[in-house]
Amino acid sequence: MTPGPSIRRAREARRIRPGLLILLVLISACRGGDTGEALPGTVELAVTPTPPITGPALVVVEIHDDAGDPVTGAEVEVEGTMDHAGMVPVREVARDEGDGRYRIQSFEFTMGGDWILRAHITLPDGTAGIHETRVRVASGGAADPSNGSTQR
Ligand SMILES: [Cu+2]
Numbered sequence: 001m002t003p004g005p006s007i008r009r010a011r012e013a014r015r016i017r018p019g020l021l022i023l024l025v026l027i028s029a030c031r032g033g034d035t036g037e038a039l040p041g042t043v044e045l046a047v048t049p050t051p052p053i054t055g056p057a058l059v060v061v062e063i064h065d066d067a068g069d070p071v072t073g074a075e076v077e078v079e080g081t082m083d084h085a086g087m088v089p090v091r092e093v094a095r096d097e098g099d100g101r102y103r104i105q106s107f108e109f110t111m112g113g114d115w116i117l118r119a120h121i122t123l124p125d126g127t128a129g130i131h132e133t134r135v136r137v138a139s140g141g142a143a144d145p146s147n148g149s150t151q152r
Contacts, residue, residue: 039129041065045078045119047107052115053140056106059092061119061131063100066131071101073124080117094119112139 041064048058059078063071076094081087090110094102109115119131 037129037130039063039123041068041071043119043121043131045117045131045133047117047135051137051138053138054109054112055140056108059094059104059107059117060122061094061102063102063121063123070098072096072098072100074082075100075122076102077120078107078117079120080107080109080115082111082113082115086111094142109137110136119126 006057034103042062044062046060046062048060061076061078063074063076065071065110073096076096077091079089079091081089088110090108092104094104097103113136115135115137117133117135119133120128121131
């Protein structure tokens, strides 16, 4: 499935607010995957920079309940892996920043390509689920000067 229409929408949104761009891209990516059906409310996972490049990235998971209120006190761990043999998954525990936000300051994308990010979430009431998002990581370095641009 190609994310064409959502990227067009995201480009329009960028004029309004950069933060919104990140959310639109990743929320739409989530709809195609396995999105933690057991979890009530909404989970959003944002990666900065967008698109991510190899190396450390900021990952923020936002959790809201069915009423739209932020959920604090959850346990969140993000696992990143790829679809090929020999891949060593990356796992990081996110820090609860309050207001429903959980932050991993330095999530290491160890190689370029298509990554699957799974946020393993345990809510304060013990409900657990997984929120899955796919992201394409560009290879970093001087050889790819177009990193950070969505114009290809
Ligand atoms: Cu890999």
